[in-house]
Amino acid sequence: MSLLTRTGPTPRVTGDPAERSHRRHGRTDAGPPRGRPTHRELVRRDLAAYARRVGLDDLARTHGSPLFVLDPARVAAQVDELRRELPGTGIHFATKSLPHPAVIDAVHASGASFEVASRGEVDLLERHGVPIGACLHTHPVKTVADITGAYLRGIRTFVVDSPSEIGKFAGLPCCDVGVLVRLSFPNPGAKSDLSSKFGVAPEHAAALVERCLAARLRVRGFTFHVGSQTISAEPWRRAIDATLRLMRTLEARHGIRFELLDLGGGFPVAYDEPVPSLGELARGIRSALAAVPPHVRVVVEPGRFVAAPAMTLVTRVIGTNDRADGRWHYLDEGLYGAYSNIPAEDVHALVFTAAELGVEPDRPVGPADAPAARRPARRRVPVTLAGPTCDSVDVIARRLPLPPLADGDLLVSPMMGAYTWATATGFNGIAPTPVVVLPEG
Numbered sequence: 001m002s003l004l005t006r007t008g009p010t011p012r013v014t015g016d017p018a019e020r021s022h023r024r025h026g027r028t029d030a031g032p033p034r035g036r037p038t039h040r041e042l043v044r045r046d047l048a049a050y051a052r053r054v055g056l057d058d059l060a061r062t063h064g065s066p067l068f069v070l071d072p073a074r075v076a077a078q079v080d081e082l083r084r085e086l087p088g089t090g091i092h093f094a095t096k097s098l099p100h101p102a103v104i105d106a107v108h109a110s111g112a113s114f115e116v117a118s119r120g121e122v123d124l125l126e127r128h129g130v131p132i133g134a135c136l137h138t139h140p141v142k143t144v145a146d147i148t149g150a151y152l153r154g155i156r157t158f159v160v161d162s163p164s165e166i167g168k169f170a171g172l173p174c175c176d177v178g179v180l181v182r183l184s185f186p187n188p189g190a191k192s193d194l195s196s197k198f199g200v201a202p203e204h205a206a207a208l209v210e211r212c213l214a215a216r217l218r219v220r221g222f223t224f225h226v227g228s229q230t231i232s233a234e235p236w237r238r239a240i241d242a243t244l245r246l247m248r249t250l251e252a253r254h255g256i257r258f259e260l261l262d263l264g265g266g267f268p269v270a271y272d273e274p275v276p277s278l279g280e281l282a283r284g285i286r287s288a289l290a291a292v293p294p295h296v297r298v299v300v301e302p303g304r305f306v307a308a309p310a311m312t313l314v315t316r317v318i319g320t321n322d323r324a325d326g327r328w329h330y331l332d333e334g335l336y337g338a339y340s341n342i343p344a345e346d347v348h349a350l351v352f353t354a355a356e357l358g359v360e361p362d363r364p365v366g367p368a369d370a371p372a373a374r375r376p377a378r379r380r381v382p383v384t385l386a387g388p389t390c391d392s393v394d395v396i397a398r399r400l401p402l403p404p405l406a407d408g409d410l411l412v413s414p415m416m417g418a419y420t421w422a423t424a425t426g427f428n429g430i431a432p433t434p435v436v437v438l439p440e441g
C-alpha cells in the first residue's frame with residue numbers, strides 16, 4: 001500500500017510520475033538541432049564545473065550519501081537576480097519552499113523579507129532575528145488563534161479570500177491590521193495551478209472588499225499566485241491588468257487607496273527542460289507593471305526560484321536487479337524523501353552519474369563492478385531508478401537513459417532545493433537526508 005497520499009505531500013497531479021519523467025526525458029533528448037548540445041548536456045557541463053569548484057568528491061567522501069549540498073551563495077544570487085530584473089519590487093521569500101536556517105540567514109542577509117503561512121514559520125524567522133512586522137502572512141485560511149498569535153508576534157498584513165475569514169479579525173485593532181484579498185486566476189499551464197484551492201474570482205472580489213470595509217478591516221491591496229513553475233509572462237500580465245482595473249474601480253467607488261500589489265511566486269527554474277530566463281519573463285511583467293499607480297507598492301513571493309538552485313542532491317545506488325522490464329537501480333533516496341517534488345509537483349530534476357561529472361569519491365561497495373562503472377561511458381541505456389522504501393510507488397524514473405551503473409555508484413541531481421527537504425517524510429523509518437552547508441565566499 002502506498003502511504004504517499006496519507007502522510008506525504010498532497011499530490012497535485014495524477015498518473016505515474018516516473019512514466020511522465022521518461023516521456024519528458026525522451027523529448028528533451030530529441031530537442032535541439034543536430035550538433036547543438038541538449039539541455040541535459042548543458043546542465044551536465046555546468047554541474048561538472050560546480051562539482052569541481054565545491055569539491056563534491058570530498059563532500060561525498062566526508063559525509064556519505066544521501067546528502068543535500070546547500071549553497072547559501074546561490075540563494076543570495078537568485079535574490080539579486082530578482083532585484084535586477086524587477087527593480088523596485090519588494091521580495092518576500094516563500095519560507096515554505098526551503099525553511100532551512102542557512103537559507104533564512106542568506107535571504108535575511110540579502111535584505112529581502114519573507115512570506116509565512118504558519119506559526120512554525122514565524123517561530124523559525126524569529127529565531128533568526130528576522131523583523132516579523134515586515135513579513136506577510138499569506139495563508140487565506142487560519143484559526144482565530146493563528147491570527148492572534150501572529151499579530152502578537154508582529155505580523156500586520158494577512159490574507160483573506162472568504163467572508164468567513166473576515167470575521168476572524170474582529171478582536172484585533174482595526175487601525176493596526178491590514179489584509180490583502182487573494183484573487184484567483186486559473187492557469188492550467190502551470191505545474192501547480194494554485195487557483196482552485198485559494199482565491200476569490202475577480203468578479204466576486206468587490207463584494208469581498210466591501211464586506212471587509214463593513215467590518216472596518218483595512219484592505220491594503222490584492223495578492224494572487226499565477227501557479228508554480230509558470231513559464232510565460234502572460235498569466236502575470238493578465239492578472240496584473242485585471243487587478244489594476246479592480247483597484248481603480250474600488251478606489252473610485254469607495255474613496256479609498258490601496259497600497260500593495262502582491263504578484264505571488266511562480267517564477268520557474270530549469271529541471272529536465274529549459275525554461276525562459278527570468279530576464280525574459282520580467283520584461284513582460286515590467287511592461288504590465290508600468291500601469292501601477294505610484295501609491296501602490298509591488299511585491300513578489302518567490303519560493304522555487306530562490307530555493308531550487310540552492311541545493312544539489314547526492315544519492316547512491318544501493319541495489320540492482322534485472323527485472324522483466326529491464327534493469328532497476330535502487331537508490332538511498334526516493335519519493336518519500338528528497339524526491340518528494342516528483343509526486344507533489346510533477347517536476348523532474350535531471351540525474352547524472354558521478355562519472356559523467358568527473359566526481360570520483362571512494363566506493364564503499366561493489367568493488368567487482370568498479371572499473372567498468374568508473375569509466376565515463378558515452379552510451380546511455382534506459383534504467384528504472386527506484387527509492388529505498390519497501391513500497392512499490394517509490395519509483396523516481398522509468399526508462400531513464402543513464403551511463404552504466406553499479407552498486408555503490410553515486411548519482412547527482414541539481415536544482416533540488418524547492419519543496420524537497422521541506423516536504424520529505426520519514427516513511428518507513430528512513431532518516432531525513434542530512435544537509436551540508438557550503439561556506440560562503
Ligand SMILES: Cc1ncc(COP(=O)(O)O)c(C=O)c1O
Binds near residue numbers: 097229301304
Ligand atoms: C502564497 C504563496 N506564495 C508564494 C509561494 C511560492 O511559490 P513558488 O515556489 O512557485 O515561487 C507559494 C507556494 O505554494 C504560496 O502558496
